[in-house]
Amino acid sequence: MATGPWDCRTHWSFVPMGFRQRCTISTSHPRPFDHVIAERFRDSSRAQPWRADQPLERLIGYFNQRGQDPKGWKDMREAEGRITLAAGQGSEFFARRGRGALGVLCLRLSPRDPQTLRQLRLQAYWDGERHPGIDAPIGHFFAAGARWQDIPALLVGVEGEWGYCYFPMPYWREASLWLVNSSTGPVQCDWQIAWRSRPYPREHAGHFRAWFHREEPTTLGRDYLFLHTVGRGQMVGVVQTMLGGHWCEGDERFYIDGGRSPAFYGTGTEDYYLAACWPNRDFHSPFHGTVGDIVAEASAAGAGPRGFYNFRACYYRFHLDAPIRYESELHAAIEHGGTNDTRSSYTSLVYYYQQDRRGLIQSDALSMGSATKESAHELSAPAATHYPLTQYFEGDDDDVPVAFTVLSTLAPVRCRLDIDPRNLGVRLRRVFDQKEARQWAEVWIDGEKAGDWYDADGNPYKRWAESDFELPPRLTKGRRRLHVEFRPRTGHPAWTLAELAAYSHVEDGPSTAALRPTLTPHEP
Structure with a gap:
């Protein structure tokens, strides 16, 4: 996939691999660069476990019919x-x-x-x-x-x-x-x-939209914005061009539903477009590609070594294999340069579907350290310790200090959270101290086990992280409050909580039509 003085290749798979309880992916490579996109469902029956003999004819057909309408209407x-x-x-x-x-x-x-x-x-x-x-x-x-x-x-x-x-x-x-x-x-x-x-069912479909953005030059110290939108929908693709500066190491960082930790955090711009070792040669697949070869263009123009910096590169990535779904908002952006340190010319177009209403609303939240709030939420954690911590979230705001009080425990912790009785399921969102990786706890709702909450990652330098856990409607629908219990897993680090919030999935959330993204001028 590369046109530099090296021969680099990427390997990718778009084969759906479903799982009902857990999935482990490992490699023996000493220095792996890898991207994995996983989607968790409130209803586990939607996940069909992977089989070696599962039919792949439709997926293979996409590679053989490029340029033809695949819908079959x-x-x-x-x-x-x-x-x-x-x-x-x-x-x-x-x-x-x-x-x-x-x-x-x-x-x-x-x-x-x-x-x-x-x-x-x-x-x-x-x-x-x-x-x-x-x-x-x-x-x-x-x-x-x-x-x-x-x-x-x-x-x-x-x-x-x-x-x-x-x-x-x-x-x-x-x-x-x-x-x-x-x-x-x-x-x-x-x-x-x-x-x-023939109409699409209005309650299950959104309008197709495409939002263009440009920055000339890019803003030092801040990610380049692909799209910020409020509503319910899914991002299905992006086309991006870049000119000037060593921009290839910029990581994509996508925040879903108001999260403070990126749900998508990549390893470089060329990696986001499933290429390798920038600069990249012209290549295409049904889902991603590089348009043109800036090294060849620079050579043909006699631009000399590194002259390709002055030729505009173009990439595309379509998330048809794994649409980036959001229920209340999406903030999708990417670094320019390795650390937002280039003054480059960037343009992009994002394709997405959206309904202008929220499908997820915050119903309750508990911050640790306030005796009044802990009492109001019936917090019970007799074996826990508390400590104040000022630290940073990963992502674009990783230089902004945030202060919380952290609850840390190896024993069960219980609390009560209010929810919307109209809910179609509930999302729990936890802010925690990720200094210690592999925190694991069983989640119990009103005496019934809902599953295991496991966070594999750790970061001793940017210690704040957010993590989500989906509760199925059978445990939440029609209820106004939940009694939540976390039972930390033996042999794993202490379970930490700085904030715990409950978000209700709803069908008729508030309108967001007035919050549409502002159009960007197409030319300076």
């Missing part, structure tokens, strides 16, 4: 046309009223030069929205953020003169698509669209 209607836009002109080119979903969007541009790719924008308005749900430079939308070339990704890409998008785009009242030409010359665009009138 049979009842689509089609339309096509041509639109010509003068400089500065915008125009609607497709509209539908009623319920349905777009399934195919293909565009052919003339010209396809860098200015057009940056300054011709695709906009989509769903169900009477005031602001577009999609507002994207046309190049980024088709994963051609730096150059137009064949990009054989599964749901978004380029084949010859045509860019294609096969993401389903549901609507329940109306859909409107626009092209806006901010370039200095005319643009001609041929379009092909296919849709069907």
Whole structure:
């Protein structure tokens, strides 16, 4: 995957590997770089245990049908046309009223030069929205953020003169698509669209959105933002371009549902895009790839050693194998340079689905050290010790001190937490001192075991961490409070608690429509 003076390879697997109780992944490599994405369910029956003979034909087919619509919809209607836009002109080119979903969007541009790719924008308005749900430079939308070339990704890409998008785009009242030409010359665009009138169930689907962002230059000391959004949904992909500086070591850091610890914490930008040993050669898979080869471009231009720093790189990653789901908010960002220390030019487009309402609300929280709060929550931990601690969370704010009082115990600890009786399950969130790794406790709810809460990681330098534990509806639905007990596992470090919160999963959470991400100007 590399084009430098080395030969580096990455190995990846998109095979689903379900488990009901626990999963252990190990390696004998002395210096491994690895990424693992795991999703935990409130209902364990959703996890089908891995089998060596499980069918993989559908997954293998994705590698053999790139550039083709993989959905297999049979009842689509089609339309096509041509639109010509003068400089500065915008125009609607497709509209539908009623319920349905777009399934195919293909565009052919003339010209396809860098200015057009940056300054011709695709906009989509769903169900009477005031602001577009999609507002994207046309190049980024088709994963051609730096150059137009064949990009054989599964749901978004380029084949010859045509860019294609096969993401389903549901609507329940109306859909409107626009092209806006901010370039200095005319643009001609041929379009092909296919849709069907069969509606998605409104309660289980969201609008398809794409949010563009750019920073020129990047902000020293702060992560580059992919997306901050409030609501309920899932992030399904990102296209990113980078120019200037040794940016390859920046780690992705994604925070889910207001968490203070990153739920996703990577090992470098090239690793996030499942490549290795930057700079990377042109390569593509259904789910990730590098668009172009900046080393080859620099060499052809006679740019000399390290001249590739002055050529814009482009990557894409689609989380179709493991969508990044969130119930109340998502903050997705990535470092620039090894420690946010480069002044580079970054652009990105994030694809996501969202309902503008929260599906997770905080119902109660207990901070240790306050006798009044501990009494109100019926805290019982007679064998515990308490100590004050000022420390740091990992992530973008790892230089911001945070003070808590920590409860530490090898014996059972009990408390009461209020919850919303409308809940469809409850998430417990624990702030703890991760100086000692492999803290393990059984979780009991009103006398019934709910499972084991185990945190493998430890960090003696950034000691604060948050961890989540999902409770199934059978233990929580219809109840207004829970009696929670933690029974630390013998032979493991003390169980530590600085804060314990209960979040209720709800179907009809408060609206977040007024908190939509602010649009970023496409050009300085």
